[in-house]
Amino acid sequence: MSCNLTCQETHANECQNQTNPVFVAVYSVVCTTGITFNFMALVVFFCCTKSRSHTIVYMINLAIADLLLVCTLPLRIYYHSGYEGLSQKSCEVAGVILLANMYGSILLLTCVSLDRCVAVCFPMSSRVREGRKKAPLVCLGIWMLTIGASLQSYLANTNTQKINQTQCFHSIPKYAFKLTTLTSSLTIGFGIPLIIMLLCSWGLVRAVSKSAAAQMPGLIDSCRIQRMVSINLAIFLCCFLPYHVMLVVIYFHNNKRIPCSVLSAYYYTLMATCLNAILDPLAYYFTTETFRKNVEIDTVRRMLPMINVSSDGNTRSRAPVSTVML
Template identity: 55%
Template sequence: MSKDTMSNNSMDNCTISQENYAFVAVYSLVFLTSLVLNLTALVIFFRSAKSRSHTTVYMTNLALADLLLVLTLPMRIYYHLGYKLLSSRLCEILGLVLLVNMYGSIFLLTCMSFDRCMAVCFPMSSRVKEARKKAPFVCLGVWMLTIGASLPVYISKEIKETKSSLICFGNSPIYATQPGAVAATLTVGFTIPLTTMLVCSFFMIRAIDRSTVAKMKMINSPKIQRMVAANLTVFLVCFLPYHLLLGLLPKYSNPTLCTAFHYSFLVACLNASLDPIAYYFTTETFQDKVDMENVWRMLPKHNHISDKKQQSEVPLNT
């Protein structure tokens, strides 16, 4: 038996029980919060189309990707409540939609980080300004990449109505756990985006610290640094466990690792709820439209915040 066959068999046997109320609870929470937050964000972004920045274009597409992702969760909730099994074809299609939008989110987050870095590090460059105007085309490219890279693997994989496939969401995605797909996913889908975000965050923070406006206290540099750190933390917490276990599982498959893999997928879905908090609510466009400052002041411990706290955050909202 070849290594690839052994790997495929180990992945086919990587299953969890259907009834799992932890999955039901988390998926329900993610679905409700993400649905409300991302729909709200989309309404606000489309209503402010005239004042839309290049970064907002990426955030609009990110909200759409996260929304499409969570729309697949009700069927997972239905499954983990213990109801009758769904067809393997429907399970695979819903799994594919979820993964396409998850990696769409990863690429869009990477593009946002790169876009902000260029805006902060080269604010006067005409080439950078012209390149940033291509944001809609970059987003279109991201959608084409994620869909185009996923469909061939899915279509070429014959899905048989076996006991393994009928396990549906309790089984590992057939198309995502092929050796070639795993290697491409870990490299293009995670390592390159993570490296890009780390490098961009470093240069962006350094550029802000060295800027004249930061030295004159015209912007809240520590707050911007915390925002950048929070964005990276959300990315790592949500996506690092899943990709780490995705790389380990084909070689070291065992029940404990298998269970951890499924729970890491659950954690990855949390990103759809955390993106609005980490990105949308920190933009001036969103805050102006929903008057977040007044809501913030209603909290007792923030009643005495001085006006000095309302310093410009233009570098992250251009």
């Protein structure tokens, strides 16, 4: 296995050039936009939100995870720009953060969907209310799980295999060659969260559509809730599904030479997972009433400094009940 993996890593270097303008462009956009959007999201959540719901707790942790990820992207930009000098350790640390962010984002997005679903489907349940109060503990558990699993996946072979100093960001995921680890990633890290999100999305749309309040204009904006469900599922599938498909493809090339086209596809799907760092804040804007209103009000105040505060209050009073209540 170790000999086969070494040969595969050597082949990976032969397939890919270090300099890649597409990676440089995409990582640069994600880095600059991700820092701006996620920092703005944290400011809104901490400074402009009076009552912090349980869903907001998950979103805050998601924004922090995305900020940690985008802070490592300058290393990837530097590497793919053709510059030398990055140590393998720095590449591995950046890889650990990317992997932890990916599975952390998956679990946090799942928690957001589950929290909204149970809040709508079981609004009077005392057990549900008590369970939702454990959101900070759930987030702590997610951080411990994702960081621990990511460290194990990246560093498990350091004592048994000599590190190829020329790999850096062109390395192959070692756990893709281990059936037990790959199975855990595909089930616990992706499959089960996907099933939960699908069930929660279906349950949420069904509950809202059958609610008597949804039939009363101005009380519940069912279109916005359906849009929220669609956006969350789109982010989840577009960012994370291609990567996990490529892990399965790589596993089936375990005992033979991986085609260069497969390796290229893997690196591009890995890059696609980073897009969630800028898509998550957009989801906050389009699906969270509090976030949307604060961003819009601040923008309007800068553009129209003479705006009447009372008119803003009237606008708030006419707003339909939306996902902020979840």
